[in-house]
Amino acid sequence: QFPRFPSNLLVDRSGLLPVYEKGLTLVSEAETLTQLLGANTNPDVATAFLAAITQFWREPENIGELLADVEAERLAAYGPIEPAGSTQSPPTFAVAQEEPVVAAIDTLGQRVAPGAALYHEGQFHLFLNRFDSFPGAVTVHYATSTDGHNWSEAAGEPILTTAAVPFAEVAAVAADVLVEPDGTWVLYFHTWQTYSLVNGAGVIGRATAPGPQGPWTVDPEPLLTMAADPAAWDGGQVSIADVVRTADGYLLYYTGASPAGLMQIGLATSSDGRTWTKYDDPATTAAPYADSDPVVANGSTGAWDSAAAFHAHVVAGPAGFLMLYKTLGTPTPVGFASSPDGVHWQKAEAPLFAADLLPGSSAIGSLSLLAHDGQLWLYSEQFRGSRNRTDIYLLQAPLP
Structure with missing residues (x-):
């Protein structure tokens, strides 16, 4: 047999x-x-x-x-x-400039993270998460750039706050954005329901607007929730949505966490962007994978990503789909995986780079990735010189 x-x-x-x-x-x-x-x-x-x-x-x-x-x-x-x-060849990233492209502003919080990045109609768009510490309240701000390096942040109130999300307890964090064919802007975010970093018990939601500066309307219910079975691989939390629109619908990559805090990367699909179905491998019928499965799991014991695989960012390139993801460790390693169909992934054997690719940086917080003009543009939240303050730097690589 x-x-x-x-x-x-x-x-x-x-x-x-x-x-x-x-x-x-x-x-x-x-x-x-x-x-x-x-x-x-x-x-x-x-x-x-x-x-x-x-x-x-x-x-x-x-x-x-x-x-x-x-x-x-x-x-x-x-x-x-x-x-x-x-499989595709891994990209080679380099620091685009030594200075941050977006800096923290003390009056808005000691940390700034690239929630969602997009190139649309001749302009770069960046939705920024600003906060003092995490878990904690987050405000989402909007900035634009003509070259991806020099940014202008919109004045006035933030476009989204934690208080504006009816199902958010501690934080609502911008994670991705896209523009629908009819011109509607869709902002994906996740919530944090506790003050624990290990288990935030959060869900994924979305907000829509006629333009990037709003007004933004938050859907009354989340679009993706943690598994009903607490023993499931994503029974503790779902977060960090990264959405790719294809000819057949939508692919939503997310970080799923078990109640113990093990993070792996899952996939949900949708034909309309509103109703989502988690990927389920029919060969796995027992907990923690009875109802759904990760598409990129943490590595085996001894592997560089054995502690976790999370924070996925996916773009479609000429040779298929490519993914960047993080694992736990110091300085933070960032890995690469490729896929012909967006579902079945093959990971590179070693990390692409770590936080110290930027001299003086000790760790990476959030990432946001886009492809434009034959280049990968990676906006990276870096801890540089302080464990309490972050700024956003730009890393670039030729698109494989």
Whole structure:
């Protein structure tokens, strides 16, 4: 009985036959090794060793028919998958300028973070989260730029406050923005319901407006919530929405957290931008993945991202989708993953960079990513010289 392939594994099916033939060779070698083991150790150990290998490698009458049966079963369960050769080369980021593009303003808070960045109709747009400490109240402000480097912040009141969101307890944090074909602006945000950094118990909502300076109308209910089962992988919180509009609808990437605080990256899809369905791998039927699954999980023990995979930012490029994401650590590492379809992702083996890519920086807070004019523009909240104050810096890379 062959094990099923997990649905998020990119498999080159042409490699199945040589792999199987190698297994038959291993069985032959195991028989010889078993004889040696039997002469020098407990015969029961030698017998168990051979049985453990041969139970997975039984020579059929027709290898071709066996492989066809395995492939048919996999197709019925998971559908077609892309070959493994579809991954993209990781981008190489550099600091665009030594000075921040947006600085903290003491009267508005010691920290400023790039909530959502967008290039639209010849102009860069940035929705800023300003606050003193987190978790804590956040105000969202709006700024524009003609070149992505020099920014002008709109005067007056913030465009969104925590108090304006009926289902936000502690904070409402801007996370992404897009403009619909009819000209409607949509701002995605997440809430923080407690003063705990480990488990904010938050949800994802949205606000709409005829233009970037409003007036903004908050939907009365969140569009994505944590799992009903507290034992689920995203049963503790959902946050940091990153939305990509495609020809078929919308992809919403989010950070899901377990009640214990383990963060992984999930996906929800929608045809209209209002009703969302979380991605669910049919092969996983037990907790914590019974009802939905992460599309980018934390790494295995010892991997650079074993502590977490969160804060995903996705853009569609000429070769497919690419993602930047964070993990926990000092200085904060940022990783890369690529996908042919936005659902099945392959992670790079090592981080792209860490906070110290910017000299003197000790950690990265929030990120916001956009693609424009053949370049990736990454706006990064950096702790530089102080653990209490942040500014926004620009990192750039050629679009792969």
